[in-house]
Amino acid sequence: MSEWIEGRSFSAERSLYALKDARVASCRFEGEEDGESVLKECRDVVVSDSFFNLRYPLWHGERVEATGCEFRENARAPLWYCKGLRIKDSRLSCIKALRECQDATLEGSRIESEEFGWKCRDIALRDSYLRSEYAFLDSKDIVLENVDFEGKYSFQYVEGLRIRNCSLHTKDAFWHSKDVIVEDSDVFGEYLGWFSEGLTLVRCRIRGTQPLCYCNGLTLVECTMKDCDLSFEYSEANAVIRGHVPSIKNPGKGTIRVGSVGELIRGDAVHEADGQVVVDPSLLGLPEVGRKVV
Numbered sequence: 001m002s003e004w005i006e007g008r009s010f011s012a013e014r015s016l017y018a019l020k021d022a023r024v025a026s027c028r029f030e031g032e033e034d035g036e037s038v039l040k041e042c043r044d045v046v047v048s049d050s051f052f053n054l055r056y057p058l059w060h061g062e063r064v065e066a067t068g069c070e071f072r073e074n075a076r077a078p079l080w081y082c083k084g085l086r087i088k089d090s091r092l093s094c095i096k097a098l099r100e101c102q103d104a105t106l107e108g109s110r111i112e113s114e115e116f117g118w119k120c121r122d123i124a125l126r127d128s129y130l131r132s133e134y135a136f137l138d139s140k141d142i143v144l145e146n147v148d149f150e151g152k153y154s155f156q157y158v159e160g161l162r163i164r165n166c167s168l169h170t171k172d173a174f175w176h177s178k179d180v181i182v183e184d185s186d187v188f189g190e191y192l193g194w195f196s197e198g199l200t201l202v203r204c205r206i207r208g209t210q211p212l213c214y215c216n217g218l219t220l221v222e223c224t225m226k227d228c229d230l231s232f233e234y235s236e237a238n239a240v241i242r243g244h245v246p247s248i249k250n251p252g253k254g255t256i257r258v259g260s261v262g263e264l265i266r267g268d269a270v271h272e273a274d275g276q277v278v279v280d281p282s283l284l285g286l287p288e289v290g291r292k293v294v
Helices: none
Strands: 003-006 020-025 043-048 062-067 083-088 102-107 110-112 121-131 140-152 159-164 167-171 178-183 186-188 197-202 205-207 218-226 236-249 253-265 276-279
Touching: none
Parallel strands: 003 020, 020 043, 043 062, 062 083, 083 102, 102 121, 110 121, 121 140, 140 159, 140 167, 159 178, 167 186, 178 197, 186 205, 197 218, 205 218, 218 236, 236 253, 253 276
Antiparallel strands: none
């Protein structure tokens, strides 16, 4: 790289604006000048072991890597409109950390950021912790692997989402989503997947009231369901469920196979509710599914 910047502090607005082909190491972006956009419009820049506490530091960056960095509360909205973004072993503790980015990978990081990942495309999050409300709203082509997630209203209006070996503690997840596959994961929360299209859950452990209602093209493969009352209302579903389901209400279309069901509620329907429920005792007593801890 043509330029090496190390061990310096910056607080002025646009202090490294449009930096190109450079390495930034062990620097601090903070101070009384409270400058915005310190690395805006940078290209081919590697940032390591640096501290950010100023607003909008990395907007419109292209081919940017950040390793071992920390983005604190005042570094609000740090990563917007970026292309070719790589974040590793970092901490993001600021609101709206990622938005309208394309081709971004985040690994080994801890992220506590409300409204994270809105309107992004081609995003991967691996081996990380994420806490956020409204995470990934209206984003496309997302991969989550080995992620611990906490937050409400997650993955709404997403399209092309793949989740593997994750723990999701969430509410109102996957509403209005399209083409979502969740494998070998724990999915705990209320009102899961309403109004989704093409939602598939494979070997997942599902917990929470009134899940999977108003779905089209819903598929469950060898999942378990706990505390899941009033499930599948008006959904088009094909499902194989290990163990017991407390209650199923007015399934729309398709076939639901289950080890046992506490109550099958039919009646008072205002939409088509001709789905079949087949009780298959061979699905009882099977090993529990869910996240694979490695």
